Amino acid sequence: MEEKYFRPSVTVDSIIFTIRDSQINNYRKLPEKKLQILLVKRGQDPFKDQWSIPGTFVGEKERLEEAINRSLEEKTNIKDIYLEQLYTWGDPNRDPRTRVISTSYMGLVDSENIKIKPGKFVEDIDWFDIQLNTLKETNKERKNGYYKTEDIEILLSNKTLTLKNKVRVVKELRNGNLIIYTQILQSDLAFDHAKLLIYAIERLKNKVEYTTIAFNLMPERFTLTQLQQVYEILLDKPLLKANFRRKIADMVIETNEQEENAGHRPSKLYKFNTNWQPHIF
């Protein structure tokens, strides 16, 4: 434990998700929703002019959470949102210049409530639709478990461009222990950000099932069908209305407002029930 030891640079990076309407079909149909991620266009080397997730170096007297909040406010104008530490990435060659160790955070926002604008070292900023396509899957049995790979195409698109990324997610089951890691096969994103993104998506999908994390993506008042749409996108499967409503019944409170001019029966607006407690608490 001497002072002479090697010192890497340390950064924090944030994967900020939101869910927004894409297009409206006709006066009757509900708008379709899409999972989106916030990206910034880098104003400096390395990867100048490439899109990346927002991040910053950790300051000398700064806690990691302070750094991540400062970074978001400086670069994107976002503040006071739900953030959660995910994972620390330390491969020696993550950054082409020097050794950089990075801790990634996930953030969830209701995008309608937030005005993003490009900040320090940022040329441009935008929300990108996320589309995942499975290209290839393999599944092998081993002496002490299983070995599975999935090649995933990650398409990130805003109005003018589409960023293409391909990753291979490897899941091993060794003596019952699940080990997951990712290789980048091809990426338009800066650094290894495709890895951090796929990790965050996985975690987000996972947490939806046993927490109220999805409510961070909702506005103050929402209809139960809007909420169900969000769950369906995150879980990536259709849900039965009656069952969904029973499941989330005690997480929401009915208000006396309702939607109007919808072309169909108006729906009640609900708000999150702040008295709700998870079983563990």
Place this chain on the structure above:
Amino acid sequence: MEEKYFRPSVTVDSIIFTIRDSQINNYRKLPEKKLQILLVKRGQDPFKDQWSIPGTFVGEKERLEEAINRSLEEKTNIKDIYLEQLYTWGDPNRDPRTRVISTSYMGLVDSENIKIKPGKFVEDIDWFDIQLNTLKETNKERKNGYYKTEDIEILLSNKTLTLKNKVRVVKELRNGNLIIYTQILQSDLAFDHAKLLIYAIERLKNKVEYTTIAFNLMPERFTLTQLQQVYEILLDKPLLKANFRRKIADMVIETNEQEENAGHRPSKLYKFNTNWQPHIF
């Protein structure tokens, strides 16, 4: 993103758990088991001669997982065990000398299978019994959620000494989001290691419920009652035998061996079923 930025030191620390028999009462009774943690006595400043969890600085060309494995082998003689990244700790004053950011890992071993011995920069090494006592609890309601504190005494004891630690675990529920953090009230452990420890215990208890993580604490062959004892320690509550056996039925395979000279009906020995798959896989 310039080179001129501040560089902290980065370490990896490992919280290694095992479960071992404490004392045998009489020829009929089963031995009681205890959760234990591996500690090393520091051979250098800071905190020279104090007990701490084993860790090391991350080398220049080294991945974090390489560093954690090297550290364990160098300092404790342990290798090839189950390890999992937990959390990254970045408070500016964690280390009295300089800024050190540390990523903690949790490891689980069957201690009967492993010979520990003190290594590099280590004066002594030992397994310590973990005992947790709740001293005080509070629970407040807030506008948008709840605020709970629990003062916990952590006693770590080997044959000759007991290390005392007191922490306050704060759990906040803000708009449904669970935020947990810990304050150290008093600690015989080096640095903020009491924090890392309580975090690891929490995670361990949690993962027992929905993974096969507990099997990493078992020997090759074990009885179902031994397995149940381990679950009971980790979940900190008694379990009904018949129900427990149904729950873990497809995670184990019966062997044709059995225990003998037990003073009661001999029990069959089981092994882990490596063909078992979690629902998600």
Place this chain on the structure above:
DNA sequence: TCAAAAGTGTTGGACCTACACCCATGT
């Protein structure tokens, strides 16, 4: 013989899944 643990069967309730059905609205 008997203490201690090994091992199995049953029952009631909670919860989840799937499906069926009716209601209200704007054009």
Place this chain on the structure above:
DNA sequence: ACATGGGTGTAGGTCCAACACTTTTGA
């Protein structure tokens, strides 16, 4: 009138908690 979504009830199955009971051993 009708397409579209809003909203609710019910039957069947699965899973789990709780309890009761039998079996086997070594001293």
